[in-house]
Amino acid sequence: MLNTLKNRFEQGCRTCGYPKEKPAVFARYRGKPIIQKDVSSDIVEACAKACPQDAIDIDLKKIDMGRCVFCGTCERISKGAFVIFTDDFEISTSKKEHLLTDGDLPSLAEHSKQHFKKLFGRSLQLRQVSAAGCNACEADLNVLATPFFDLARFGINFVASPRHADGIVVTGPVSRNMKTALLTTYEAIAEPKVVIAVGSCTITGGPFTGSPEITEGLDTILPVDLFIPGCPPHPLTNLHALLTFFK
Amino acid sequence: MTNAFLEISNGEKIAREKIPHLSFDEFSKTALLVVEDGGKVVQFFAYEDDNDIKFMAVLRTDKLFVAGCDAPDSYPALSKACEPFHMFEREIAEQFGMRPEGHPWLKMVRYHANCRDVPDVFGNDYKEDIPGNYNYYQVDGDEIHEVAVGPVHAGVIEPGHFRFNCIGERVLHLEIQLGYQHRAIENLFLNVQAKRLPILAENIAGDTTIGHSLCMAQAVEALTSVTPDKGAQMIRSIALELERLANHIGDLGALSGDVAFLPPANYFGRIRGDFLNLALLLCGNRFGKGLVRPGGVRFSLADDIRETLAERLKELKPQVEHxxxxxxxxxxxxxxxxxxxxxxxxxxxxxxxVGPAGRASGIPYDVRRSFPTEHYSQIDIPENKKPTGDVYDRARVRYDEILQSIHIIQSLIYSPVETQCVDDSNFNLPPSSFVVTVNEAWRGEVSHAILTDNRGKILRYKVKDPSFHNWNGLAMSLRDTGISDFPLNNKSFNLSYCGFDL
Structure with a gap:
């Protein structure tokens, strides 16, 4: 008993102040990419050629955060002259085309659907379906339940049954073998329902693009309301998306 | 020990002509002898070469051995005499359609069509999306009942199907069917540009990013005759230990939660995040993605990073101990x-x-001791085996390894070795070569093998996650155990679905 109390005092309160205050992330974190438009096209082409995800649009001089795995190759090659990955983790969008960006993202709050806020603003119950990713997105969704993020304090929970849920959070590139289970889960949720795509696999196929076993984009099989990019998205990215879109 | 196989080292480039090409009979006889004598299977796979299908096996005793042979369309199953071949033969049957006659439990592994367009060994019709068309093992009797769980589970967990045959609360048999996460990664490795290789390796199993990246990088380095500098080796070792720490700590927290003792569950949940953040400190990603590349690492241990890392560890260590x-x-x-x-x-x-699950059951094997890579030949790793093989021992192995890993990292932080960061570059692999790499990731032995053809193109890329060995351990642990103890046992193994499913 004494041991339990001692530990309790040592641990103290660890919950972060987000969204009131932004917690600091370490300097090497690669968040929202900012593009310098006035760079020579040679550099852009070199970046596009080296990009393992082919996420750079040479003509528009934009980067597709839906494909990007935030490896930072383009930043290193251009020595920051073309792309800089900032420490801004607030990068989610309500439309897939907004993910193709030069760093100027539309405000997520303004694009969220007002009836969602009304319906789910005080209580949002989500069913998570893991569909063939690498388990990193799942892990960084799971940590939202830990004391540091404490998702439940906002009235948002992950629930065990689709029947209890207001929507699904999908991770992974939806393999052929998982597609039926995903669609069945989706059907089991009562209307109105939301669909959230987490991670570059889910949004575009990500690292597995080109495999015949996967679906390149969840939006090709379900109507997606919220896109959370990253490989995996930082837990604060997830938190920002959920709070801004539904609160 | 001498045998018909060729002795090789971990991460050694071998010209394919040097690999003994045996008759199937000799191949099978020698492999069985080695494994019956206590040896283990590191890799056993099929590949297509000049329209012929061939087998290749990498076995280990206290050394590594390799040999190959022509693959017959059907052959007497090695598993009949020697259990460790069991999963490998099923995998070969699924991937290439070679039938192991007399295999004790011939069923699909991941539910996908074979790559040769020959009739499916399991009689499946892959036009259907569901991994169905399979009669689960059944137990008959008046009071027998079945419990089916998955593929979609109650938590934020990967998909898989579990079928319990129970009498009352007691589990007689658990059958685990995976494959829902199958993304055909091995095939992608053959077809993508070199620049995508590291990204693919990082995403085989995100919680084992460093383990799989190291296997891939070491394999490419061996083939291209590149040696990473000492600093890179040290940073890679630190990253592998950070990965072990985060996962082991998370597992102990989850185990605590599963027996409804919530304080450690919450504390460890939070502390695990702190260790993930240390990976982010090092390379900008909580899972270590973007750190390891063929030739070295992309991020150095700059002075301020060393400082922060040391500070955080000093702060976290007593908390972890308490x-x-x-x-x-x-x-x-x-x-x-x-x-x-x-x-x-x-x-x-x-x-x-393999790994902590093996050590908890009294098998001391640890790649860091037996076939050390990176900086591990300089580090003294204790033999962490335990006697009983219960949940307690599986937790206890993690207890020991957590403290050891913190110690290892602390001892390396201030080593004054610098590294020249590598940038992503393309590489050309040499023709007709072979390499196999093994590393001790947090779940155990990860292994990658690469075969190149006579033009230097990757002919076969074989990935093996430790979970490939250990899922049957979980099934075995449930025998005669209360079904309510399933979550506890499952967590004590905490295996990878995506690492298995590829």
Missing amino acids: VLDLLFSASTVRARFEDCGIVSTYDAEKLGL
Whole structure:
């Protein structure tokens, strides 16, 4: 008993102040990419050629955060002259085309659907379906339940049954073998329902693009309301998306 | 020991002509002899070469051995005499359609069509999306009932199907069917540009990013005759230990939660995040993605990073020790952990268990001791084996390894070795070569093997996650155990679905 109390005092309160205050992330974190438009096209082409995800649009001089795995190759090659990955983790969008960006993202709050806020603003119950990713997105969704993020304090929970849920959070590139289970889960949720795509696999196929076993984009099989990019998205990215879109 | 196989080293480039090409009979006889004598299967796979299908096996005793042979369309199953071949033969049957005659349990592994367009060994029609068309093992009797769980589970967990045959609360048999996460990664490796290789390796299993990246990088380095500098080796070792720490700590927290002792569950949940953040400190990603590349690492251990890393570890270490003490000294926790889900040393040997699950069952094998890579030849790793093979021992192995990993990192932080960061570059692989790499990731032995053809193109890329060996260990641990102890046992193994499913 004494041991339990001692530990309790040592641990103290660890919950972060987000969204009131932004917690600091370490300097090497690669968040929202900012593009310098006035760079020579040679550099852009070199970046596009080296990009393992082919996420750079040479003509528009934009980067597709839906494909990007935030490896930072383009930043290193251009020595920051073309792309800089900032420490801004607030990068989610309500439309897939907004993910193709030069760093100027539309405000997520303004694009969220007002009836969602009304319906789910005080209580949002989500069913998570893991569909063939690498388990990193799942892990960084799971940590939202830990004391540091404490998702439940906002009235948002992950629930065990689709029947209890207001929507699904999908991770992974939806393999052929998982597609039926995903669609069945989706059907089991009562209307109105939301669909959230987490991670570059889910949004575009990500690292597995080109495999015949996967679906390149969840939006090709379900109507997606919220896109959370990253490989995996930082837990604060997830938190920002959920709070801004539904609160 | 001498045999018809060729002795090789971990991460050694071998010209393919030097690999003994045996007759199937000799191949099978020698492999069986080695494994029956206590050897283990590291890799056993098929590949297509000039329209012929061939087998290749990498076995280990205290050394590594390789040999190949022509693959017959059907052949007497090695598993009939020697259990460790069991999963490998099923995988070969699924991937290439070679039938192991007399295999004791020939069923699909991941549910996908074979790559040769020959009739499916399991009679499946892959036009259907569901991994169905399979009669699960059944137990008959008046009071027998079945419990089916998955593929979509109750938590934020990967998909898989579990079928329990029970009498009352007691589990007679658990059958685990995976494959839902299958993304055909091995095939992608053959077809993508070199620049995508590291990204693919990082995403085989995100919680083992460093383990798989190291295997890939070491394999490419061996083939291209590149040696990373000492600083890079050190940073890679630190990253691998950070990965071990985050996962082991998370597992102990989850185990604590599963026996309803919530304080350690919450504390470890939070502390695990702190260790993930240390990976982010190092390379900008909580799972270590973007750190390891063929030739070295992309991020150095700059002075301010060393400083922060040391500071954080100093702060975290006593907290970890105190929570470990809280967890392991609680009598209610011990009462639930002890004697739960025992896997005997005999069974563990037969199943070929690796990593903490193997060590908990008395198998000392640890790649860091047996086939050290990176900086591990300089580090003294204790033999962490335990006697009983229950949940308690599987937790206890993690206890020991957590403290060791913190110590290892602390001892490396201030080593004044610098590294020249590598940038992503393309590489050309040499023709007709072979390499196999093994590393001790947090779940155990990860192994990658690469074969190149006569133009230097990758002919076969074989990936093996430790979970490939260990899922049957979980099934075995449930025998004669209460079904309510399934979550506890499952967490004590905490295996990878995506690493298995590829």
